[in-house]
Amino acid sequence: MTTKMRPLVAGNWKMNGTRECLTQIKAIAEGVKGPLSEKIEALLCPPSTLLYVSTALADDSPLAIGAQDCHQDRCGPHTGDISADMIADCFGTYVIVGHSERRTHHGETDQLVRAKAAAAHEADLTAIICVGETAEERADGRTLDVLNKEICASVPEGARAGRTVIAYEPVWAIGSGHTPTAADIEAAHAFMRARLVELFGAEGQKMRILYGGSANPTNARDLIRIPEVNGLLVGGASLKAADFLAIYGAYEQLPA
Ligand code: PEP
Numbered sequence: 001m002t003t004k005m006r007p008l009v010a011g012n013w014k015m016n017g018t019r020e021c022l023t024q025i026k027a028i029a030e031g032v033k034g035p036l037s038e039k040i041e042a043l044l045c046p047p048s049t050l051l052y053v054s055t056a057l058a059d060d061s062p063l064a065i066g067a068q069d070c071h072q073d074r075c076g077p078h079t080g081d082i083s084a085d086m087i088a089d090c091f092g093t094y095v096i097v098g099h100s101e102r103r104t105h106h107g108e109t110d111q112l113v114r115a116k117a118a119a120a121h122e123a124d125l126t127a128i129i130c131v132g133e134t135a136e137e138r139a140d141g142r143t144l145d146v147l148n149k150e151i152c153a154s155v156p157e158g159a160r161a162g163r164t165v166i167a168y169e170p171v172w173a174i175g176s177g178h179t180p181t182a183a184d185i186e187a188a189h190a191f192m193r194a195r196l197v198e199l200f201g202a203e204g205q206k207m208r209i210l211y212g213g214s215a216n217p218t219n220a221r222d223l224i225r226i227p228e229v230n231g232l233l234v235g236g237a238s239l240k241a242a243d244f245l246a247i248y249g250a251y252e253q254l255p256a
Contacts, residue, residue, distance in 0.1 A: 037062035044058075055091035167212045
């Protein structure tokens with residue numbers, strides 16, 4: 001059974017994008033206007049240097065704007081970091097935490113990711129908490145163990161569905177052009193749904209679980225049909241407005 005909820009299509013620009021890319025953000029903000037936006041939510045997470053200008057550009061659009069990371073503290077001596085409050089101050093409404101690039105390149109642990117998600121909740125932001133196995137963990141048959149560990153340790157106690165999104169991003173699928181089979185994605189999402197319900201009850205039933213990793217305009221139609229896939233987190237293919245909008249528009253063909 002697929003849990004019915006308003007899907008989310010989110011773009012993660014990572015460390016890409018300067019002011020000249022604002023035309024793409026404007027095009028996305030314009031492109032998601034229309035009846036589909038009542039059913040499908042769109043979100044773009046540009047680099048923090050473009051956060052404030054992006055929320056201004058999307059002001060008259062249903063496009064939500066978010067950040068790609070936040071510090072777990074509200075303020076203080078953390079050179080180079082930004083807080084969840086600062087994201088909210090820029091009118092951002094979402095923040096990605098625990099992306100595998102931060103877990104790997106910045107040594108972020110589940111405990112730190114949970115503290116960041118809690119900070120996001122404190123600031124009234126929706127936290128997109130990323131989880132996913134590496135190629136090695138997958139080869140060892142440990143995918144579900146990893147997902148279980150990361151969900152248990154990275155999602156704050158008492159997390160509510162309205163402020164929490166889980167993104168299943170197999171590390172080996174990110175930026176590789178490869179995706180798991182539909183059956184593997186379905187099994188991972190079904191497992192995560194069951195664990196979320198065990199941990200968070202009715203809230204766990206309503207939390208959106210996104211798939212992320214090499215989603216593109218060609219495979220989006222198949223990915224969004226997989227049970228318990230409640231939207232997509234898109235990296236590379238979100239940089240061009242036309243590609244992001246094609247992925248978002250894939251929902252147009254999905255039977256209600
Ligand atoms: C990501 O890094 O969040 C991601 C999904 O990247 P890509 O779509 O480029 O694989």
